[in-house]
Amino acid sequence: MSNPYIEKAEEVILHTYNRYPVVFDRGEGVHLYDVDGREYLDFAAGIAVQSLGYNNQEYTQALKDQIDKLTHISNLYYTAPMMEAAEKVVKASGMSRVFFTNSGTEAIEGALKAARKYAYEKYGEERYEIIAMNHSFHGRSIGALSVTGNEKYQIPFRPLVPGIRFAEYNDLESVKAQITEKTCAVILETVQGEGGVYPATEAFLKGVKALCEERDMLLILDEIQCGMGRTGYMFAWQEYGVEPDIMTCAKAIGCGVPVGAFVLGEKAAKGSLKPGDHGTTYGGNPFVCAAVSKVFDLYEKEHILENVRTVGAYLTEQLDALVEKYDFLKERRGKGMIQGLEVTGRPVAEIVERALANGLVLITAGSSVLRFVPPLVITKEDVDCMVEKLERSFTASA
Numbered sequence: 101m102s103n104p105y106i107e108k109a110e111e112v113i114l115h116t117y118n119r120y121p122v123v124f125d126r127g128e129g130v131h132l133y134d135v136d137g138r139e140y141l142d143f144a145a146g147i148a149v150q151s152l153g154y155n156n157q158e159y160t161q162a163l164k165d166q167i168d169k170l171t172h173i174s175n176l177y178y179t180a181p182m183m184e185a186a187e188k189v190v191k192a193s194g195m196s197r198v199f200f201t202n203s204g205t206e207a208i209e210g211a212l213k214a215a216r217k218y219a220y221e222k223y224g225e226e227r228y229e230i231i232a233m234n235h236s237f238h239g240r241s242i243g244a245l246s247v248t249g250n251e252k253y254q255i256p257f258r259p260l261v262p263g264i265r266f267a268e269y270n271d272l273e274s275v276k277a278q279i280t281e282k283t284c285a286v287i288l289e290t291v292q293g294e295g296g297v298y299p300a301t302e303a304f305l306k307g308v309k310a311l312c313e314e315r316d317m318l319l320i321l322d323e324i325q326c327g328m329g330r331t332g333y334m335f336a337w338q339e340y341g342v343e344p345d346i347m348t349c350a351k352a353i354g355c356g357v358p359v360g361a362f363v364l365g366e367k368a369a370k371g372s373l374k375p376g377d378h379g380t381t382y383g384g385n386p387f388v389c390a391a392v393s394k395v396f397d398l399y400e401k402e403h404i405l406e407n408v409r410t411v412g413a414y415l416t417e418q419l420d421a422l423v424e425k426y427d428f429l430k431e432r433r434g435k436g437m438i439q440g441l442e443v444t445g446r447p448v449a450e451i452v453e454r455a456l457a458n459g460l461v462l463i464t465a466g467s468s469v470l471r472f473v474p475p476l477v478i479t480k481e482d483v484d485c486m487v488e489k490l491e492r493s494f495t496a497s498a
């Protein structure tokens with residue numbers, strides 16, 4: 101820790117993160133560069149954010165143009181970027197209405213409020229319970245934390261929002277067991293990210309959807325990490341053919357500007373939040389919406405979904421080969437370009453630190469999983485390069 105930037109940062113920034121000892125300066129494509137000019141291959145993408153890679157010229161130009169016109173104006177008025185961004189979200193999802201937020205956490209807050217409002221309008225104030233999953237992650241605000249099934253994050257902040265019941269992910273019976281006459285919604289990630297990279301099974305997702313329809317509970321799918329093309333589908337639920345009543349987005353929807361959204365199907369859009377029920381000052385301002393709008397255009401122009409399917413399949417193969425080769429790699433889980441390797445018998449943090457020293461940016465998920473959420477523009481050569489650096493990180497530091 102002799103680096104002066106790091107020493108200064110530790111004097112002024114609240115210590116809520118144990119940061120890696122690197123100071124990043126700029127990015128280009130799938131590579132990052134630190135202040136000393138060292139190059140890193142990035143398989144973390146700012147935690148599943150930088151889908152288009154770094155310094156995409158068309159993207160940055162769109163932001164520069166919007167800065168020169170108007171960055172913020174408030175939700176009391178209309179702007180063209182917001183209209184365009186919302187139209188593209190609606191078209192890509194086939195859903196009905198969008199509310200833009202500043203983060204994923206706020207998208208979760210909005211989704212929970214919309215679900216409770218729907219039930220309140222239709223059934224009165226007794227129907228407020230929400231079923232969430234163990235090992236889930238939905239964010240750090242009191243509301244989002246209340247549906248995050250991780251005691252470590254929750255305990256110091258209790259009491260949390262009342263009326264939340266937890267079930268086991270991919271266990272339909274455990275969801276059934278938590279349903280009462282007060283249940284208004286079920287919230288889950290289509291692919292659990294933070295909790296260790298667990299995709300929903302088809303039977304589970306379809307089963308939960310059927311329960312929700314039967315009892316008029318709203319299905320909230322958190323697509324903040326697994327959405328925006330990461331599984332090879334624009335939204336992970338599209339592969340299952342299970343449309344949520346409400347979906348949450350963030351991370352890659354802005355590819356580097358702070359924006360999220362909750363998106364409502366027709367039933368939830370018509371029957372929940374009304375003027376005065378919800379708001380945000382910055383949410384969906386023309387600056388971030390110019391980014392969202394351009395992101396959707398570039399996904400099409402650069403054939404992002406096709407790339408995730410072909411290179412994602414190759415990544416899957418290569419990771420499976422590593423599991424075959426190394427005893428301490430227990431299994432691979434995931435889809436497309438959201439993948440995890442379960443590590444046993446040795447600390448994952450140590451592998452991630454060595455990888456960084458070898459010029460590879462990786463992150464963990466849970467306490468024992470190496471997580472791979474690269475920019476969606478990576479090539480097979482990038483995968484080969486990653487595997488080479490990773491294998492070196494298994495044995496020695498740089």
Ligand SMILES: *Cc1c(COP(=O)(O)O)cnc(C)c1O
Nearest residue numbers: 203204205237238239324325350
């Ligand atoms: C990152 C994440 C969130 C929280 O989003 P923020 O933008 O950090 O507030 C919520 N849900 C999932 C699945 C996430 O991966």
